[in-house]
Amino acid sequence: MMPTITTFEQSPDRGRGMARDMPVRWALEEVDCPYRVRFVSFHAMKEAPHRALHPFGQIPTFEEGGLVLFESGAIVWHIAERHEGLLPRDEAARARAVAWMFAAVSTLEPSIVEREIATYLERDESWYEQRLPAVEGRIRSRLADLSDRLAEADWLDGGFSAGDLLMIQVLRRLGGSGLLGAFPNLSAYVARGEARPAFRRAYDAQRADYLRNAAA
Numbered sequence: 088m089m090p091t092i093t094t095f096e097q098s099p100d101r102g103r104g105m106a107r108d109m110p111v112r113w114a115l116e117e118v119d120c121p122y123r124v125r126f127v128s129f130h131a132m133k134e135a136p137h138r139a140l141h142p143f144g145q146i147p148t149f150e151e152g153g154l155v156l157f158e159s160g161a162i163v164w165h166i167a168e169r170h171e172g173l174l175p176r177d178e179a180a181r182a183r184a185v186a187w188m189f190a191a192v193s194t195l196e197p198s199i200v201e202r203e204i205a206t207y208l209e210r211d212e213s214w215y216e217q218r219l220p221a222v223e224g225r226i227r228s229r230l231a232d233l234s235d236r237l238a239e240a241d242w243l244d245g246g247f248s249a250g251d252l253l254m255i256q257v258l259r260r261l262g263g264s265g266l267l268g269a270f271p272n273l274s275a276y277v278a279r280g281e282a283r284p285a286f287r288r289a290y291d292a293q294r295a296d297y298l299r300n301a302a303a
């Protein structure tokens with residue numbers, strides 16, 4: 088059964104693979120699972136039919152048979168549990184890889200999203216200039232700890248896993264911020280992930296969708 092994911096009809100990331108359908112597409116490509124895409128407009132995302140799939144009126148969602156999932160991290164985990172290639176078979180290594188999945192979305196991502204909200208929505212606030220350094224300081228602290236742990240390894244814990252996939256997608260959101268440049272091993276880590284054939288297929292697919300919908 089081929090799964091169906093939902094994503095933006097017109098992604099605000101303009102095809103740069105920053106929205107959270109990207110990690111789901113990447114995971115599906117890593118396990119060679121073909122999938123369908125259903126596009127939803129900003130308006131339709133908030134209407135009852137989509138909210139029946141996603142209680143917060145967002146993307147992505149994942150439908151397969153009678154199963155409906157939301158939360159990109161949970162969707163990636165579901166894919167990784169049912170296909171080889173994203174989680175180690177060894178029980179302890181598998182548990183550590185899942186810990187890195189949670190670290191990506193709940194230890195690294197929040198301060199990065201906080202900076203996005205500040206720079207996209209709070210730039211005109213009187214306190215913006217004063218607050219941004221504190222926000223970026225929290226990101227730098229997490230990046231320093233991650234850089235120390237990764238050191239010169241290719242991936243966070245042995246082979247490439249869903250933990251790396253989610254972590255690299257989170258770090259990609261810092262593109263253009265200048266924050267990652269202070270940690271050359273993290274920049275190389277992101278580039279290593281982006282060089283993976285599965286990443287390229289996922290990236291090219293989401294970009295082709297964006298360009299086709301923008302031209303329609």
Ligand SMILES: N[C@@H](CCC(=O)N[C@@H](CSCc1ccc([N+](=O)[O-])cc1)C(=O)NCC(=O)O)C(=O)O
Pocket residue numbers: 098099100101105106107108132144145146147157158159160
């Ligand atoms: N925790 C949830 C968060 C889902 C979420 O934030 N979805 C966003 C899109 S991905 C977040 C995102 C959006 C845009 C960019 N960008 O670069 O333009 C990057 C990331 C959404 O539907 N937003 C519409 C809404 O909330 O009304 C998950 O991981 O699935």
